[in-house]
Amino acid sequence: MNYIEQCPDFQLQEATVVTIGKFDGRHRGHQKLLGAMLKMKETYGYQTAVFTFSVAPGDLVEGKRHTVITTNLERKNNLQKMGIDYLVEYPFTREVSKMSAEAFVEEMLVGRMNAKAIVVGTDCGFGYRRSGNVNLLKALSGKYGYRLIVIEKEKDEDREISSTYIREELDKGEIEKANELLGEPYYIHGKVVHGNHIGEPVLGFPTANLLPPPEKHLPPFGVYVAQVWIDGKLYGGVTNIGKKPTIKGSKEQRPTGVETFVFDYEGDLYGQEIEVGLLHFIRPERKMSGLEELKSQITKDKDFGRAFLAERGWDNA
Numbered sequence: 001m002n003y004i005e006q007c008p009d010f011q012l013q014e015a016t017v018v019t020i021g022k023f024d025g026r027h028r029g030h031q032k033l034l035g036a037m038l039k040m041k042e043t044y045g046y047q048t049a050v051f052t053f054s055v056a057p058g059d060l061v062e063g064k065r066h067t068v069i070t071t072n073l074e075r076k077n078n079l080q081k082m083g084i085d086y087l088v089e090y091p092f093t094r095e096v097s098k099m100s101a102e103a104f105v106e107e108m109l110v111g112r113m114n115a116k117a118i119v120v121g122t123d124c125g126f127g128y129r130r131s132g133n134v135n136l137l138k139a140l141s142g143k144y145g146y147r148l149i150v151i152e153k154e155k156d157e158d159r160e161i162s163s164t165y166i167r168e169e170l171d172k173g174e175i176e177k178a179n180e181l182l183g184e185p186y187y188i189h190g191k192v193v194h195g196n197h198i199g200e201p202v203l204g205f206p207t208a209n210l211l212p213p214p215e216k217h218l219p220p221f222g223v224y225v226a227q228v229w230i231d232g233k234l235y236g237g238v239t240n241i242g243k244k245p246t247i248k249g250s251k252e253q254r255p256t257g258v259e260t261f262v263f264d265y266e267g268d269l270y271g272q273e274i275e276v277g278l279l280h281f282i283r284p285e286r287k288m289s290g291l292e293e294l295k296s297q298i299t300k301d302k303d304f305g306r307a308f309l310a311e312r313g314w315d316n317a
Contacts, residue, residue, distance in 0.1 A: 001080040005072075005089040006054055010112055012086060017046040017117040018109055020126060022056055024163040025069035026078045028183040029121065029154040034082055036119050036151055041085075049086035049113055050079055056092075067217035069163055069170070074189045077275070088113065101127025101136055110144045117147040156181060170219045175278050178219075185227060185277030186219070188212055188258050192269040208269045210258040210276065218256065219278065221285040225305045228262050229275040236263040236314055238298075238305040239276055242285035261302060263309075280308055 004010045017040040019033050026034075037048045052075070056066055070078065072089065079087050090096070090108070099107070104127045109115045118137060126132040134150055141148045153160045161181050169178040170186065179185050190210035208228075212218065221242035228235045239260040260276050262269075282301055288294040 001076075001084055002086045003076055003089075004086065006091050008091055010088065012047075012049065012112065012114045014047045014114065015045075015116040016049040016086065016114050017041060017044070017119060018049045018051055018113045018115040019119045020051045020109070020124065021121075022052060022068075022163070023050065023070065023075055023079070024056075025166050025182055026075070026184075027154075027161050027163065027166060027181055029161045031082075031183055032154050033119055033121060033151050034079075034084065036149055038083065040117050040119065040147075040149070044117065046116055047085040048083070049088065049115075050084055051088050051090065051108065051113055053092040053096075054089040065215055067167075068215055069166055069186070069217050071189070071213055071216055074187065077189055098128055101132025102140065103127070104132060105137070105140050105144060110146060115146050117149065119149045119151065121151050122153055167217055170217060173220045173222070173281050175219055175224065175281050179279070185279055188216065188218075188276045188278075189273065190258070192272050192274060194270065206261075208260045208262060208274060210260075210274070211255055212258055218258075219281075221256075223282040223285065223301050224278040225280040225282060225308045226260055227277045227279060228260060228265075229277075230262070230265065230269070230272065235265050236305065236309045237261055237276075238282070238301045239278065240285060245285065245287035261298070263302075263306065 017037050019037055021030070021033075023030050034048075034050075040046055041048050054072065056068070076087055109118060118141075120134060120137065122134060124132075124134060124137075134148075137148050155161060156165070159165060166178050166181050169175075169181065175186060188210060190212060192208045193211055194209070218241055222240070224239045224241070226237045226239040228237050237260045239258060241256070241258050243256060244259070258276060260274075282304055288297060
């Protein structure tokens with residue numbers, strides 16, 4: 001995938017089918033849009049291209065950073081896996097925020113993105129104060145010579161599937177419901193870093209530690225059954241999200257970590273990029289009386305995780 005970030009003067013040369021949006025979570029509604037783009041590629045030979053901003057427009061307008069289900073790195077990884085040809089993360093500035101809706105279509109979508117087709121949802125909004133919508137895209141399609149495909153919203157019973165809906169379920173700890181809306185497990189991507197070094201030498205089993213960025217929208221602190229992608233191979237595991245309150249030191253000053261015991265993996269993961277998907281909530285994070293109780297509880301968590309995965313047909317559980 002061609003990844004263009006923070007480049008205000010880019011220009012795509014190939015004819016494209018374009019969609020716009022934050023794509024926070026790549027949920028079932030997003031997958032529907034992206035699937036329509038891939039079909040357009042098969043039919044017309046257009047390159048698939050996603051236009052988004054490097055930061056959410058609301059962050060600049062409101063002056064604060066909002067949490068996201070999918071970080072920029074995760075969005076990039078997800079779109080690459082789907083076979084999207086171009087991801088453009090355009091810098092969102094005050095000047096861009098004042099761009100009229102028609103200017104956005106003319107200069108960005110038709111001009112820089114070279115869009116010959118545009119795929120959007122029914123509620124798309126763009127341009128100054130989100131004044132652009134489906135009706136404007138329809139009205140401008142003849143003038144600028146692009147095909148327009150409008151995709152109906154994906155629903156969960158009577159409610160539209162959205163990133164807001166998914167964040168609500170994550171906040172409640174309903175990881176399986178969130179996964180249902182996403183159409184895949186909720187993932188945390190990152191590079192394995194050094195932790196407290198108590199996993200293997202003290203507790204008897206090594207763990208992989210991730211430090212998600214502050215904008216990553218995390219579910220409640222606790223222990224989860226997990227699946228882990230390492231070098232293209234899938235492993236089972238158990239993951240703790242939180243501050244490790246049993247470990248000595250101020251947990252208030254300790255960054256929120258994602259610590260995973262990976263079943264049946266042998267090797268050094270430090271510095272490697274991995275993806276941890278949460279499947280089931282086991283228990284809340286809590287402070288133990290000491291390392292012995294912690295070791296005993298983690299063993300129980302591991303046993304629960306293996307049993308959970310085995311019931312669902314995992315060969316390596």
